[in-house]
Amino acid sequence: MRRFRCHNAKCARRTFSERLPGLLAPSARRTRRLARAQCSVGLTAGAEAGARLLRPLAMPTSPDTLLRLMHRAPLPPPTAPRVLGVNDWAWRKGRTYGSLLVDVEAHRVVDLLPDRSAPTLTSWLRSHPGVEVVTTAPSTEYARAAAEGAPHAQQVADRWHLLLNGRQMVERWLAGAHARLRALPPVAGAHDSAVHRHASFPRTRSESRAREDSRSRRLAVYQAVRERHLAGEPLLKISRTLRLARATVRKYASAPGFPERAVREPAPSILDPYLEYLTQRRAAGCENASALWREIRAQGFGGTSRQVHRWLQTRRTTVARSTPHTRRGNAHSSLPPPGGALPSSKQLAWMFVQPRATLTPMEAATLARLEQDTEAARVMPLVRRFAELVRERGVTHGAEPINACKRFEAWLGEARTCGVRAVETFAQGLEQDGAAVRAALTTTWSNAQAEGQITKLKLLKRQMYGRASFDLLRRRVLLAA
Numbered sequence: 001m002r003r004f005r006c007h008n009a010k011c012a013r014r015t016f017s018e019r020l021p022g023l024l025a026p027s028a029r030r031t032r033r034l035a036r037a038q039c040s041v042g043l044t045a046g047a048e049a050g051a052r053l054l055r056p057l058a059m060p061t062s063p064d065t066l067l068r069l070m071h072r073a074p075l076p077p078p079t080a081p082r083v084l085g086v087n088d089w090a091w092r093k094g095r096t097y098g099s100l101l102v103d104v105e106a107h108r109v110v111d112l113l114p115d116r117s118a119p120t121l122t123s124w125l126r127s128h129p130g131v132e133v134v135t136t137a138p139s140t141e142y143a144r145a146a147a148e149g150a151p152h153a154q155q156v157a158d159r160w161h162l163l164l165n166g167r168q169m170v171e172r173w174l175a176g177a178h179a180r181l182r183a184l185p186p187v188a189g190a191h192d193s194a195v196h197r198h199a200s201f202p203r204t205r206s207e208s209r210a211r212e213d214s215r216s217r218r219l220a221v222y223q224a225v226r227e228r229h230l231a232g233e234p235l236l237k238i239s240r241t242l243r244l245a246r247a248t249v250r251k252y253a254s255a256p257g258f259p260e261r262a263v264r265e266p267a268p269s270i271l272d273p274y275l276e277y278l279t280q281r282r283a284a285g286c287e288n289a290s291a292l293w294r295e296i297r298a299q300g301f302g303g304t305s306r307q308v309h310r311w312l313q314t315r316r317t318t319v320a321r322s323t324p325h326t327r328r329g330n331a332h333s334s335l336p337p338p339g340g341a342l343p344s345s346k347q348l349a350w351m352f353v354q355p356r357a358t359l360t361p362m363e364a365a366t367l368a369r370l371e372q373d374t375e376a377a378r379v380m381p382l383v384r385r386f387a388e389l390v391r392e393r394g395v396t397h398g399a400e401p402i403n404a405c406k407r408f409e410a411w412l413g414e415a416r417t418c419g420v421r422a423v424e425t426f427a428q429g430l431e432q433d434g435a436a437v438r439a440a441l442t443t444t445w446s447n448a449q450a451e452g453q454i455t456k457l458k459l460l461k462r463q464m465y466g467r468a469s470f471d472l473l474r475r476r477v478l479l480a481a
Contacts, residue, residue: 034059039073042066043479046463067472075478079103080130081110084153086146087137087450088116089457091470098470099142100457100477102450104135109453112474118145125149135447137161138433157436158447159390163353166390166426170352170383172254173422174345179257181376182342187368215261222259225252251345259345270303271311278311287316342366352380353387378418385411393441405441456480 038061042050047063047070054060081103088097099113099121113120118141125131126149135156136142146155174181221242228238229252239249251259271278274296281292289312293305342348343366351363359367370376389408415427430437439445460476461468468476 035069038066039069042070043073043476046460049463070472070475073475073479075475078128079110080128081105082130083133083135083445084110084131085135085447085450086121086142087158087447087454088139089454100450100454102453104133104445104447104449107449109457109477109480112457112470112477114470117141118148121145122149133443133445135445135450136436137447137450138165143433143436154439154443155436156443156445156447157433157440159393159440160446160448160451162390162437162440163387165429166383166386167349167353169422169426170379171345171349172251173379173420174348175251175255175259176257177373177375178255178259178342178345181370181373182260184369184372187365187372219258222252222255225249229253261344269307270301271307274299274301275311278308282312282315287312352383355388355391356384375420379420379423382411382415382418382423386415389441393444402442405438408438408441453477 038050038054038059041054041057041059044050045053047066050066051061051063083104085102085104087100087102089100090096091098097116099116100109101111101113101124102108103110111124113124116139121142122145125145129150131150131153133156134142134146134150134153135158136146137158138161143155146153221244224242225238225244228241229235235246235249235253238244238253239246242249277296277299278292281295286292289309290305292312293301293308296308343351348366348370351359351367354363356364367380371380389405389411412427412431415423416431418424457473457477460480461473464472464476
């Protein structure tokens, strides 16, 4: 066999076949480059998905190897941001939470904390001096940590959470006053034209029975919550005993009357183009559903007569001749209440905080109806003014830093003495966080960066099926940038 030529005598004695494995073996430099590429894929897609992705890329490896590479990857050097955004994230929603720290100016995550307690954030701030501004969600723990860990830093409340808290305050007030507001009469000229459908067509008897059964169950739960709350039982204990969400328990406990379900906008129907003609014919005295169906069928209607029967059912002035005698006494049982249906507390709260220019005519008419109530007439302008104060400070509106917020001080004085307990309590809470709230209304700093980074964290967490350890999740978040 031919010898491989080499100046080294020891190498010269080795055959080419003996040296072939060494020539084909990858170098240490190539191995490191391959490991870095595999680690990058694992940090982007996760271990399981990354292993499946690397196979067609000719860099096959196992998910366990990817996990080892991610755990060994060096973390970026620690930095002390000048403007720090702090917000909580759910490790297990409703049970375990952590804290996310974001450099607001650099738009990147600087650290992930295992809990949202004040001592943990305080120690982090003390070990990272140089923070001048801290933007946080409304939280007494974060406020105390910022005051202890960075006493010279300016605290700024998040404007989005201020709007959220204002809407939640209105929703709690509406839950207690909804029964009284439903009895208000509609204002003159408030409704749309007669051809607009404000509710769905009448349901069948089985559907109506199922809806009544559902309402009976919710009513029983409401009565149980009210009895326990009036007996002095804490809301958290009621939630655990009855296995209800805390928000549901809080809503039922604060509502003196049973909160009805929301009135949903009906879906489009093939009968809608013919509603104007049907309304004119019914006003002329025609209440024969079959005759009306034949008339609109000649105009191009492709539905059945059953749809016309259902439309005419709640608009009759007399009982139909085809109605069985056993059901004639309940012919008008499905008629809407005299005052008209009212949207739910959540829907009304959204209308309260929206600018008037964005409201539809129907929403504006609903608010005009509520203004007949003296208490609602005091709450509505206060809530709208507060929402305008917060919105006009947004960066998207081209806001610039200002030195004073006299309008907020005037609003705070009116809200504390308006006579509505929910608004007064909300104003007292804003007064307790006065420095942070005033900073939110005078500066352009916002905690929106933290909200966006939490969305990215949720994506990384779900990529690992929610089973990643805190160390691995923290590494992926810090190395994702």
